[in-house]
Amino acid sequence: MDTLTAILERRSIRKFTGKSIGRDDLLTLAKAGMAAPSSRDTRHFHFIIVDDEQLIEKLTEGLPYSKMLLTAKHAIIVASDLSVAHGGGDTDYWVQDCAAAAENVLLAAKALGLGACWTAAHPREERVEHVRETLSIPENIRPLCVIAVGVPTGDDKPRDKFDEAHVAWNAWSAE
């Protein structure tokens, strides 16, 4: 799929058929995430890919707004090794880096004909702890988000979110 098409037509998908996705495709999504830039090129990204039905169910129990995981049937957790990231947990460089990686995962899913939806873990401590405990993630690894991944029904249509009033040339101009 053409890059600009993927970027402009990607949207959060919450309606899934419930079909399974092969591990090759899931690994491609993690590979796409890992290609994101990281501050000082520290490459602190970790990806936990979940395709076990019981773990998916357990994840949804502690994450509000995550019911689509049950029909998506797969999840990718984007996380940072804070002992490696520039500034560790004391700056939010790790957040910026992991968010860029998450966007890569969403776009790669779109390119593969899959659907994806980003659910926040960080900065909500109770959600971070729930993800950590469910997947046995150690203390130095902090999950940013849980991305539901599945086969879309096609009911979620692309939307044009462009608003030219949010673009300024060379200096700010109030619209």
Added chain:
Amino acid sequence: MDTLTAILERRSIRKFTGKSIGRDDLLTLAKAGMAAPSSRDTRHFHFIIVDDEQLIEKLTEGLPYSKMLLTAKHAIIVASDLSVAHGGGDTDYWVQDCAAAAENVLLAAKALGLGACWTAAHPREERVEHVRETLSIPENIRPLCVIAVGVPTGDDKPRDKFDEAHVAWNAWSAE
């Protein structure tokens, strides 16, 4: 360009020819950024596109690691209207959203045959203030980063950053 190719072969570009880019292409980059997801779909993104030579020079004066702006000759600032973003400046949802938007800009640049390099403003207050003052950005709008955009010389070659040890299946496993 194919989406997965753009994602996997994109890299930070710091070597530019100094050639100019048309405003249509620059606007496409902002459009790509605006297509990123935002927490609660608040669409709080703002993009300031700089192609004025004097402003580019002034931007570099207050931003370390930004000398490539001088040969890139163009910059896109990704910013958030904190009065609109979910949680305002009190959570870092705006950071996550703007970082996803920035990644879209980088990928769209790659797809158009351009080169781009992300330079952080936030969370460094002195850099945020320098960008704000240089471009007359009001208080409620917070710049996340300054992206240098230009025509690449071709000397910056793609790198494979994939490390399978950073992928876990269904639960954490120490490598």
